[in-house]
Structures are given as structure tokens and as C-alpha cells.
Amino acid sequence: MSALVFRLKQAPDRRIDLSGLVPEALQGRSELAIARLPLDGSRDKLKVADVFGLRMGDPMSLRFDGGSERFDLVGAGMATGEIIVDGPVGAQAGRLMRAGTLRIQGDAGPYAASRLAGGRLEIDGNAGERLGAPLAGEMAGMSGGIVIVHGDAGSRAGDRLRRGIVVIEGRSGKDAGSRMIAGTLVLRGEVAGAPGPLMRRGTIVLVDGDCSTLPTFSDCGSHRLVAARLLAFELERLGLRFARKLKRPVRRFAGDMAISGKGEIWIA
Amino acid sequence: MPGRRGEGRHPRAWIEGVACSLDAAIEAALGRLRESRHPLFAGLGCDVEGARKLVRLAKLVGASIDHLSGTATGIELAVARDMGAFLTTPGEAAARADTLFILGPETGEAGTEYLDRVLETTPKLAARDAPRGVVWVGPALKAKARSNRLDITSFQVPTPQIATLLAALRARLADRPVAKAPLSAPRLDAIVEKLRQAKFGVAIWSSPALGPLAIEALAGLVRDLNETTRFSCLPVIGADNAAGVAMTLTWLTGFPSHIDFARGEAEHDTWRFDAARLARSGEADLALWISAYRHHWPDWAGDMPLIALTARADQMKRSPAVIEIEVGTPGADHDTVDFSPASGLFAFRAATARQAIPSVAEVIDRFCTELAEPARSLR
Numbered sequence: 001m002s003a004l005v006f007r008l009k010q011a012p013d014r015r016i017d018l019s020g021l022v023p024e025a026l027q028g029r030s031e032l033a034i035a036r037l038p039l040d041g042s043r044d045k046l047k048v049a050d051v052f053g054l055r056m057g058d059p060m061s062l063r064f065d066g067g068s069e070r071f072d073l074v075g076a077g078m079a080t081g082e083i084i085v086d087g088p089v090g091a092q093a094g095r096l097m098r099a100g101t102l103r104i105q106g107d108a109g110p111y112a113a114s115r116l117a118g119g120r121l122e123i124d125g126n127a128g129e130r131l132g133a134p135l136a137g138e139m140a141g142m143s144g145g146i147v148i149v150h151g152d153a154g155s156r157a158g159d160r161l162r163r164g165i166v167v168i169e170g171r172s173g174k175d176a177g178s179r180m181i182a183g184t185l186v187l188r189g190e191v192a193g194a195p196g197p198l199m200r201r202g203t204i205v206l207v208d209g210d211c212s213t214l215p216t217f218s219d220c221g222s223h224r225l226v227a228a229r230l231l232a233f234e235l236e237r238l239g240l241r242f243a244r245k246l247k248r249p250v251r252r253f254a255g256d257m258a259i260s261g262k263g264e265i266w267i268a
Numbered sequence: 269m270p271g272r273r274g275e276g277r278h279p280r281a282w283i284e285g286v287a288c289s290l291d292a293a294i295e296a297a298l299g300r301l302r303e304s305r306h307p308l309f310a311g312l313g314c315d316v317e318g319a320r321k322l323v324r325l326a327k328l329v330g331a332s333i334d335h336l337s338g339t340a341t342g343i344e345l346a347v348a349r350d351m352g353a354f355l356t357t358p359g360e361a362a363a364r365a366d367t368l369f370i371l372g373p374e375t376g377e378a379g380t381e382y383l384d385r386v387l388e389t390t391p392k393l394a395a396r397d398a399p400r401g402v403v404w405v406g407p408a409l410k411a412k413a414r415s416n417r418l419d420i421t422s423f424q425v426p427t428p429q430i431a432t433l434l435a436a437l438r439a440r441l442a443d444r445p446v447a448k449a450p451l452s453a454p455r456l457d458a459i460v461e462k463l464r465q466a467k468f469g470v471a472i473w474s475s476p477a478l479g480p481l482a483i484e485a486l487a488g489l490v491r492d493l494n495e496t497t498r499f500s501c502l503p504v505i506g507a508d509n510a511a512g513v514a515m516t517l518t519w520l521t522g523f524p525s526h527i528d529f530a531r532g533e534a535e536h537d538t539w540r541f542d543a544a545r546l547a548r549s550g551e552a553d554l555a556l557w558i559s560a561y562r563h564h565w566p567d568w569a570g571d572m573p574l575i576a577l578t579a580r581a582d583q584m585k586r587s588p589a590v591i592e593i594e595v596g597t598p599g600a601d602h603d604t605v606d607f608s609p610a611s612g613l614f615a616f617r618a619a620t621a622r623q624a625i626p627s628v629a630e631v632i633d634r635f636c637t638e639l640a641e642p643a644r645s646l647r
Binding site: 014015070072091110111135136137139175178179197198213214215216217218219256257258259261 | 305306346349350431432434435436438439442444445446447448449450481484485488526536537538539540551
């Protein structure tokens, strides 16, 4: 059975909350029922049919034909199945996602993967600021799962990361890995400024090239780390071939000494 | 612009730069508010009563509210919300502090006035014989601040490096190693020792240029100091009653800023309801700009039609507002309750020269009265 397709009728003139359109919420619903679903968060009470043309298919596999940077909360809370967006999305894509696969074939806005708990989010374009971060007032960021950004990421990627793996293949913005609690942040491209300010624990991995480090990170020398090899295998399993570089010795920095010094930066 | 400003003390208003009666301007503004699909209330330089009425109006028209983006108060609230903070009042700091840890502001910045006051006051309740210890970090110290009542140790550190310095101090306080920092190891340890020796220490800063991570590093340092001594923070309170309005909005809606009423209930999102973003993205189609304490405009003023309630301007300038209504300055033209930076409390202030110019609250109240009836019948 082919995918259930939402074809964007025209670029929306307001922000639209798409958190209701996830596989588990659409299972067993008729075309008419889906067309009449309200799109929460719009200022005027929009329904699915006002924004999208529908082509029925397997609700476990959703496809958005055409995206918009005004689509907020795409795949938010999703617990199963697959969503593919052919275009950009707005803020908080994959927020609180628990399982399944979400693929954005374009750019994502700020707070993508915010507090993601499981599953896999892949962004083909760039991600905005605060990838995986908690919203204002929340104490921890991503708590599991895998996020892969093939493009660049904005500032403070992995803010308050608690568990899970975040990979940024392009450049990453300022203060990457700020306030990390645990988890793994892999930065392949160029890094703006020094990463890991106020990180408590966790691992930031720099794969291609060097970066400046904060004075509160202590150089621990080069080591052949078993953990680095394990991470390399895991990343290769995810299709990230550059990870083989982690099988060589890595230079390790411990920090942020301002907090506890239990976090680390590996430079491969 | 016809109608000279700064002269005559009667209500004045302009539509597209042409002087008109207050009633005509209010009528025109009402028309705009009724038609708007997504109005934005920004600036919010007003007293408690003004903020109260603005929340009522925002509920009636389904507006977004943002007055803290990019302000010092916004950054301090974000840090307090994320990790908490040990805070004290300006009065306590002036009376009791035996050690001041000052992250020096640039000259002329908000807060320099208060800083002068603290530096000139003799602490009443601290050890009287010893001079007050001051650890000054930042741009060079002003000559005015020097006195024999103060024992000043100053360290010149460029503002962008203050975050790094604070992190290094916190590491040294816990006896953890620090690599090459903005100051040498002995000087770092000298600062740490002075802070550790404080009986009643207060950290004072004002610069929004420090950024949230620097303030968070400072809040963490103060938290660690409280393991062994008493130390608190005193952010210098920003302009335009920002802290007072934030508190008023919090007790009315649950949130200090970045609020939206489109769905009837107050909703909070620091990114979605950022005023500049709403203006530049074209999502908001009308702005209500409030600035009763001073005459100024946001950077995004040109991006959408503006209804402005502003203090009188000293000189004539082309106004970016479609409709502009002059409002009284709280505490000068009318009685007010607002947050006093000198005491760190809400305070009543009687008008110094009472005028017939309407207050923000009075103008907004007229909007509410006109809009309330039809809005109720629609819902």
C-alpha cells in the first residue's frame, strides 16, 4: 500500500500546527474524517482540507508533498511509522517524538528534535537554532533517539542534551553542546567558537578539523578509546561512513571545569 | 509634521502625520484593530495600570505580546527560569554588602547611576571599620568611583571574555584546573579568595551584551559561593518599567512576555511570539507600540503599520506610526504605580506636574470599552 499523501495547496499565510498529523492519530480514519480534522494552533480554525489535498494510503507512512517554514510541530510526539516532508518545515519538528522515522527533505526551523525521546529524525537541509533543546522553562533537552542533520545547524545545538546521539554534518553555530547533561553530539563540519560551554557530562565529538576550546577544558592527551570505537561502529551502522576516523586515537579534553569537569570533547 | 511637539499640554494625536483630535485618532486605531488578523503589542513601556489594560485588550483582539526580546530583563528572567538565582534588593545591597563583585558596564549604560549610588553609600549594617571591598571586572574604572571607603581591586577584561572568566572563576572556586584564561592563574585565585572571604557579597551587572550563558555562569558561581558564605545577585533593573510589566503580565497570564491570545487562552513561546520575528515574517499585520517613558521606536518599525502610544518627543521627527497618540509620562504627567529601580519594589509616585494628557491605561481602556460589546456577541 502506498503512502498517505498531504499535498500542500498553497503556501500558508499563517503558522500551522501539524502535531495532529502523525501515523497513530490517523489510523482507522476515513478520508473524510482526516479532511475534517482541525489544525490546532491556527488563528482561524483551519481544517486539514483547507490546507492540503489528500491522497489516501497507508497511514503508517505519511508524506507531505510540499513543505513550508510555517509548518510547526511536524511529527510532534509521533510514536510509530514514518513521515517524509518534501520541503522545509518550521519550528519544533519532531518535538517529543518517541519512535518511528521523520525525514525532512529541506530545512528545519529552530528547536527541531526538541526533547526528542526516541526514533530517528533526519534533516537533509539545515537546522535552525537550538537543535534538540528544551523550550523555555523545561529542564532537560533530548532524552534519546537519533538526529542527523546533513546540512548546517544554528547556535546552541544539543543544548541541555540528556541522552541520544545528534550528528551535524555541516557547520555548527555558536555554543554547540551548551549545558549538555549527557549524550553524544557529533560535529563533522566547522564549529563556530568553542563548543560545550557549561556542559556537565556527555561527549562532543569533532570529526573533521580542529576547534578552539574554552580555558575550562583540560587537555588530557591522545588516546585510543574503546568508547570511540563503539561509537564509530554505531555511526557506521547509521550510514555515516566518516565515523571510521574515530577508530584512530582521539585527543580528549575534559570539561566544563566550571560545572564538574565530567564532560569531554574528542577531537578525531 | 504639523503641530509642534513639546509645547502646549493638551491631548495630541496624529493620523499619518497630520494632527487630529484624540477622538479621531482613537476611532481610526479602533478600525485598524478590528480589521487586523494578528495584532502585535510591543514596547510596553508603561506602568502597572497600563499593562493591566493591555492584557484585557490583547484578550479581546487575540494579540501577541512581546516586550522583553533582546532586553537585559529578558535575559535575566530566562536565566532565573532555567537555573534559579540568588537575588537581593538594591537597598539590602547598599546597606549590608561588604563585598561587591561588579561586572562593569560601559559608561552611560543603564544602571551606571545606581552603581554610583551604591559606591557612594557607606554600608550601615556591614562591618563599619573596614572599607567595602569591590572587585571590579570589565572596562576601565571611572575616577569617580574611587574613594577611601572602598577597597577596589580592578581587572580589565573585554566584555566578550567575561563569560569565559566567570566560568574560570567557578572552576577555581571548586579547585578544578583552568587552562589559559583571560586573567593569569594568580589573579584568578586572588578574585576567588576575595569572593570567598565575603560575609555578604553581592554581584552586580547590567550589560545585556554579556548574554544568557555569561549570566548563567555568574548565577552558578554565586550558587557555589553560597555553599560557604552569603552571596547574592543584583541585576541592574532595565529601562521602561520592563521588570514591573513582566511581573504584572506574570500575575495576570502566567508568563512574563512572548504571550499570544489567538486561541483565547494565553500561550507562551519565546521564538514564535518574538516581536521582531513576527514583524519581519509578515505574520503579524498590525503593531501597537507603547512607550510612555521615552520616545523611541523599534528596529522593525518600517515592517508593518504601527499604532503608537508614546511620550512626547523633544524634537520634531518624522514618525513611523500610522496613528500616533501622545500619552503622559508615568509619575510626571499622572500618578502611577511602577517598579522602582532604586528600591526594587513597586511604588506609588504622584505626578510631578499633572497634565490633561491621557495615560496609556486611559487610552487602552477606551479601546476595550468600544471593542468589548461586539467581541462578546461574536463569541
